[in-house]
Amino acid sequence: INEEKLWDDMDRILALVKSVEEARRSHSPVYQEEIKKSRLYVDEVQDYSQLEILLFFYIGGGPGALFLAGDPAQSVAEGTDFRFEDVRGVGYFVAGDKTGNKRHLVPEKPKVVNLNFRSHAGVLNCAGGFLDLLFDYFPGSAKQLKKDHGLFKGARPGVFQGVQVEQLSTFLKEKMPGAVVLTHDDSAASWSKKLGHRLVYGIREAKGMEFKTVIILDFFAELPSSLQKPWRDLLLNRYGEEDGFQQKYPLVETHLKLIYTGITRCIDQLFFAETASSVSGDAAVRWLTTTSTTTDRANTSGALATINDVNDLEAMSMTNDEFCVVGIDNAELAESSSEVSHEVVLNYLDRSIHCFLKAQNPELVAKAK
Secondary structure: OOOOOOOOHHHHHHHHHHHHHHHHHHOHHHHHHHHOOOOEEEOOHHHOOHHHHHHHHHHOOOOOOEEEOOOHHHOOOOOOOOOHHHHHHHHHHHHOOOOOOOHHHOOOOOOOOOEEOOOOHHHHHHHHHHHHHHHHHOOOOOOOOOOOEEOOOOOOOEEEEOOOHHHHHHHHHHOOOOOEEEEOHHHHHHHHHHHOOOOEEEOOOOOOOOEEEEEEEOOOOOOOHHHHHHHHHHHOOOOOHHHOHHHHOOHHHHHHHHHHHHHOOEEEEEEEEEOOOOHHHHHHHHHHHHOOOOOOOOOOOOOOOEEOOOOOHHHHHOOHHHHHHHHHHHHHHHHHOOOOOHHHHHHHHHHHHHHHHHOOOHHHHHHHO
């Protein structure tokens, strides 16, 4: 293995675990004294194997010195299939057969945090829609927890259906130079060149990061051709429990975790962009713009996302919900401006009509007119 340089991550971790075990046997007093000083905090723990978690137990300084945090629905590292029960299993292994004497080494059941400090409700509702699909069709993939809720309400994501690459490149240069584009990891470098935009990441690469504005690009168009129809039928609810979807299409589980991970990188503005028509992409646009998984107090129609006009750069720069907010603000100013001229009031209303048109909301346009 050394001569051919065939070591991989698991070989490296196994060598470390064996070295630690040897140190415990041969230099036990010294080992125990040094380890007692250790304090270990591990984030994104869902991306680690049980062997790596065993190493954390070995080098942590005993009970209370090891803090693990993670989200099993974001377990997208290749070669891992994480559950928090696995962590407790490692604790039982470390405690040994005589668990009663070393019961303190077995971690308590995980504490669940459902309050999301990063994203607002518009983003989280959309993420929750994909989580519903994950839990419904792959019930053993991650422990079903309550959905996250944000501290703030916010606009639903926008959808750029059929946007041209040149349009998107111009949009990024002129309107949103700071927006981050997320793609499948093996496409990130080529998309960065096509768009002339440096802020392009693979979804796995972006794990643990957060961005104010996120565009998820061609996620559905670039899915394997063999999974285009299964994804369509999944989104359009054409499969029943008896159809064995989980056994037939196990890779879809990873895709669902990837799209969930990509969505939850977003703090404020989220867009889905599909440059090419695809079976799964067309179904996804339909699903996103007609489906709701929750009663959302922030909007009345309940759809998870809204469609943006890709032929208008200004309309692409904000979601329909954001245009509605600006339009309502102007309409309220017009209504409450009793001490300003009639011309100023009409200007406020003109702006509100403009925003409602961009939001493609004929009801509010009619009211403003």
